[in-house]
Amino acid sequence: MASTDVATGKLERHGLTDEQLRAIFRNMLLQRQLDNRGFQLNRQGKVPFALGSEGHEALQAGAAMAFNRGVDVLAPYYRDLGLCLGIGLTPYEIMLSIFARAADHNGGRQFPNHYSSKAAGLMSFSSILAAHLPHAVGAAYAIKYRGETERAVLATCGDGTTSEGEWHESMNFAAVHKLPFVMLVENNEWAISTPLAKQMAEPQIWKRAAGYGMPGRRFNGFDPIETYAAVKEAMDRARSGGGPALVEGTCYRYLAHSTDDNDMTYRTHEAVAERRKQDPVPAFEAVLLEHGVMSAADVTAMRKSVLDETNEATDAAEAQPYPAPADLYAHIYEGAWQPWQS
Amino acid sequence: MAVVSANSTVMNNVEAVRATLYEALKSDDRTLIIGEDVGARGNVFLITKDFIDEFGPRRIIDTPIAEASIVGIAVGMAMEGLRPIAEIQFADFIYPSFNQIVGEAAKTRYRSNGEYTCPMVIRTPYGGGVRGALSHSVCIEALFYHVPGLKIVAPAFPADVKGLLNAAIDDPDPVLFLEHKKTYRLIKGEVPEGHYTIPLGKANVLKEGKQLSVVSYGLYVHWALEAARTLEAEGFSVEVIDLRSIRPMDKTAILTSVEKTRRLLVIHEDNKFGGIGAEISAMVAEEALFHLDAPIRRLCGPDVPAMGYALPLEEEFMSSPAEMAGAMRELIAF
Numbered sequence: 208m209a210s211t212d213v214a215t216g217k218l219e220r221h222g223l224t225d226e227q228l229r230a231i232f233r234n235m236l237l238q239r240q241l242d243n244r245g246f247q248l249n250r251q252g253k254v255p256f257a258l259g260s261e262g263h264e265a266l267q268a269g270a271a272m273a274f275n276r277g278v279d280v281l282a283p284y285y286r287d288l289g290l291c292l293g294i295g296l297t298p299y300e301i302m303l304s305i306f307a308r309a310a311d312h313n314g315g316r317q318f319p320n321h322y323s324s325k326a327a328g329l330m331s332f333s334s335i336l337a338a339h340l341p342h343a344v345g346a347a348y349a350i351k352y353r354g355e356t357e358r359a360v361l362a363t364c365g366d367g368t369t370s371e372g373e374w375h376e377s378m379n380f381a382a383v384h385k386l387p388f389v390m391l392v393e394n395n396e397w398a399i400s401t402p403l404a405k406q407m408a409e410p411q412i413w414k415r416a417a418g419y420g421m422p423g424r425r426f427n428g429f430d431p432i433e434t435y436a437a438v439k440e441a442m443d444r445a446r447s448g449g450g451p452a453l454v455e456g457t458c459y460r461y462l463a464h465s466t467d468d469n470d471m472t473y474r475t476h477e478a479v480a481e482r483r484k485q486d487p488v489p490a491f492e493a494v495l496l497e498h499g500v501m502s503a504a505d506v507t508a509m510r511k512s513v514l515d516e517t518n519e520a521t522d523a524a525e526a527q528p529y530p531a532p533a534d535l536y537a538h539i540y541e542g543a544w545q546p547w548q549s
Numbered sequence: 550m551a552v553v554s555a556n557s558t559v560m561n562n563v564e565a566v567r568a569t570l571y572e573a574l575k576s577d578d579r580t581l582i583i584g585e586d587v588g589a590r591g592n593v594f595l596i597t598k599d600f601i602d603e604f605g606p607r608r609i610i611d612t613p614i615a616e617a618s619i620v621g622i623a624v625g626m627a628m629e630g631l632r633p634i635a636e637i638q639f640a641d642f643i644y645p646s647f648n649q650i651v652g653e654a655a656k657t658r659y660r661s662n663g664e665y666t667c668p669m670v671i672r673t674p675y676g677g678g679v680r681g682a683l684s685h686s687v688c689i690e691a692l693f694y695h696v697p698g699l700k701i702v703a704p705a706f707p708a709d710v711k712g713l714l715n716a717a718i719d720d721p722d723p724v725l726f727l728e729h730k731k732t733y734r735l736i737k738g739e740v741p742e743g744h745y746t747i748p749l750g751k752a753n754v755l756k757e758g759k760q761l762s763v764v765s766y767g768l769y770v771h772w773a774l775e776a777a778r779t780l781e782a783e784g785f786s787v788e789v790i791d792l793r794s795i796r797p798m799d800k801t802a803i804l805t806s807v808e809k810t811r812r813l814l815v816i817h818e819d820n821k822f823g824g825i826g827a828e829i830s831a832m833v834a835e836e837a838l839f840h841l842d843a844p845i846r847r848l849c850g851p852d853v854p855a856m857g858y859a860l861p862l863e864e865e866f867m868s869s870p871a872e873m874a875g876a877m878r879e880l881i882a883f
């Protein structure tokens with residue numbers, strides 16, 4: 208992990224306090240715990256679908272630290288559990304989404320992982336890849352138009368999604384108008400079964416930034432501190448009128464795409480096991496222990512509190528009612544509605 | 550623009566759209582226009598001419614040529630509190646933005662359980678009869694009227710353009726506003742001054758009659774009216790209804806008329822198969838079958854991909870007032 212300054216042996220913390228470092232680590236543990244819970248509930252037959260972000264924990268926990276809560280806007284995609292936790296969503300809100308309960312922000316309408324919360328600045332998005340990026344750019348335009356200089360939009364997507372036309376359209380417009388917009392690509396090398404090499408001839412996605420006339424940067428997404436530094440630099444620039452940026456974090460997708468995918472049809476146990484050796488969760492734990500940010504006892508206590516919180520959230524959300532069948536007909540337009548007007 | 554009385558001005562449809570947009574920009578700084586060539590060029594039909602001088606390039610946004618994001622960026626603006634009016638230069642170019650309209654704008658309120666909304670207008674010129682060939686003359690309404698979450702308006706007269714565009718701009722949900730480009734300069738009419746709205750989903754009975762109900766919208770409203778007057782001179786009595794809105798559609802106006810005249814002819818330029826007329830016919834068959842004295846008839850565009858550039862191909866595609874009159878006579882005689 209690149210977080211240790213080789214010359215001094217000190218932790219390269221980019222201004223992060225011990226408390227923030229522990230918050231990042233806790234977010235990483237919580238992601239993994241909630242991911243596991245989704246898969247467990249699926250195997251128990253309690254929920255039809257789950258999708259995990261294992262391998263993205265460091266990237267998302269680090270990036271979320273660079274987000275100003277209550278100020279910035281997040282336009283995420285479906286593999287952003289850690290980002291959503293990091294900007295303030297609670298495990299209970301996550302579980303309401305997993306269980307599709309009426310109290311869920313989306314009223315149980317959307318797939319799990321499609322979180323939205325106006326209060327948190329989390330834009331509603333669909334499952335249609337890249338369709339949220341023009342929305343993020345439109346929100347950035349609104350922010351700039353109103354002269355709100357302390358705000359920026361952080362948008363995310365996977366490596367595969369960068370092939371979509373709307374990815375290009377969004378980058379181009381954001382650059383033309385110098386918008387407060389940061390495009391964070393979570394490059395996990397896979398798009399369901401399609402590897403990077405079939406997705407693009409130039410695998411260094413960040414290099415495209417030059418073509419749009421904006422700064423670009425690649426960072427190690429297994430290192431939450433390096434991630435934080437890269438995303439913060441881009442967000443600070445965007446907030447202060449310096450325009451958009453493309454930041455690409457490298458990571459890996461340890462799990463199958465979702466509970467509906469069998470990744471052993473297109474990659475091997477050995478290949479995944481090899482990448483598991485770099486697992487960012489134990490790696491960051493080791494860094495925190497080594498530099499005395501946490502003790503082994505602290506880590507044990509944190510793991511227990513994360514498990515307790517997950518259990519409580521699971522039970523509380525499960526006890527909530529489903530939406531009523533009549534809810535199918537609400538919120539199509541403002542007010543009651545029929546296509547035929549009388 | 551000639552002033553007819555103190556309270557109204559004679560305008561064509563281009564002028565009516567322009568005047569309404571101007572007032573919207575004047576009265577609410579959350580409103581902005583986003584589209585191709587809307588700035589210095591002032592839109593290809595000069596609808597936004599000089600707007601950029603008065604409102605500046607931040608509110609009159611000349612976009613890159615990228616229709617999916619013209620609509621998509623407007624969706625994001627609307628979600629973030631602005632009131633964007635997006636323009637697709639010709640309806641034929643709307644296809645790249647299909648997902649943003651159908652999958653995003655129309656579903657934003659629904660998918661977020663009402664937490665996010667998408668108050669925006671998408672304006673676009675559509676329709677043929679202008680030698681527009683395959684890709685500057687299509688009707689697109691049938692591709693969109695299937696979609697809950699979307700509203701669709703297609704006015705025919707300048708006064709309706711103003712009232713309905715104002716209503717669309719004020720509306721809390723996304724509205725697709727269709728402007729028939731042949732009516733742009735052809736059709737003139739008195740437009741009341743001051744701000745007013747016409748509710749979306751209200752049809753207008755343009756001419757009362759006893760023997761036949763004709764339902765149409767857009768350019769063909771004018772031609773249907775012409776045909777109905779021809780029949781009147783021959784001693785027949787034809788009622789003509791201008792739908793004005795396609796979604797929502799005014800069921801009461803249609804049923805009230807059909808129950809009176811006992812005959813229904815739907816006329817539209819868009820293809821017949823799966824068109825607006827199919828929905829109207831099904832609704833009338835479901836709700837008023839035993840009031841009918843004759844089968845429902847539809848006079849619509851043929852089932853071909855589009856009208857050709859060559860004049861005979863365009864004329865073959867379009868229904869003329871004479872053809873409309875013929876269809877009316879036949880149905881009355883049934």
Ligand SMILES: Cc1ncc(C[n+]2csc(CCOP(=O)(O)OP(=O)(O)O)c2C)c(N)n1
Nearest residue numbers: 286334335336365366367368395397398399
């Ligand atoms: C427009 C569209 N096309 C295809 C899909 C199906 N799909 C869902 S996820 C996915 C892979 C996306 O890969 P990537 O962007 O790398 O994100 P990751 O899942 O790896 O995080 C595909 C093809 C979709 N949801 N939307």
Ligand SMILES: [Mg+2]
Nearest residue numbers: 365366397398
């Ligand atoms: Mg991927």
